[in-house]
Amino acid sequence: MEIELSSLYGLGLYTDRGIYVGKIEDVSVDVKEKRISGLAVKDVNPNAFNVGKKKGVILPYRWVTAIGDIVLIKHVRRRALEREAEEEEEGEKRRK
Amino acid sequence: MEKISAQKLDDKKVVDSEGSEVGVYQNIVADAGTGMLTGLVVKPAAELNTSGFRKEDDYIIIPFDAVKAIKDVIVVDSEKIRAQVRA
Numbered sequence: 001m002e003i004e005l006s007s008l009y010g011l012g013l014y015t016d017r018g019i020y021v022g023k024i025e026d027v028s029v030d031v032k033e034k035r036i037s038g039l040a041v042k043d044v045n046p047n048a049f050n051v052g053k054k055k056g057v058i059l060p061y062r063w064v065t066a067i068g069d070i071v072l073i074k075h076v077r078r079r080a081l082e083r084e085a086e087e088e089e090e091g092e093k094r095r096k
Numbered sequence: 097m098e099k100i101s102a103q104k105l106d107d108k109k110v111v112d113s114e115g116s117e118v119g120v121y122q123n124i125v126a127d128a129g130t131g132m133l134t135g136l137v138v139k140p141a142a143e144l145n146t147s148g149f150r151k152e153d154d155y156i157i158i159p160f161d162a163v164k165a166i167k168d169v170i171v172v173d174s175e176k177i178r179a180q181v182r183a
Contacts, residue, residue: 003127036126064131
């Protein structure tokens, strides 16, 4: 199925176990690889994912399992999500 | 840095490899399953001859394979577009 990237903006993101994750704010694309690399999510549900004081999080596109009126991602344990976010944060610190 | 935010592409100029203006970026089409980018939706410039392009409503769709660079402008390969239209 083909989608236009702008049609994803504002869609709700849920895990395949029905847990609300957040709202899609932006799509990150990898120009060299010609593929979608991640989904930028805002209004993150603190029960699904602790983002602390950050505004949102970028989730890898490979977690996406379905796109329709909403977007589903694989259910991942909360710790796995937080680990990924920490890695992203550390990467940012290193760059600074 | 090859990863870019799709929202930041809004209103970016699209030019071809010969330097002529093609139009203004509108959207990207992707395959939902694989995440592969398949097309670039462009609002064509007024002086552009759109006969060689795939059209949808008022927009033209350029195969993403023809996209050479995305920086301050989006550069598309005019040779590749022509080849794909002929094929």
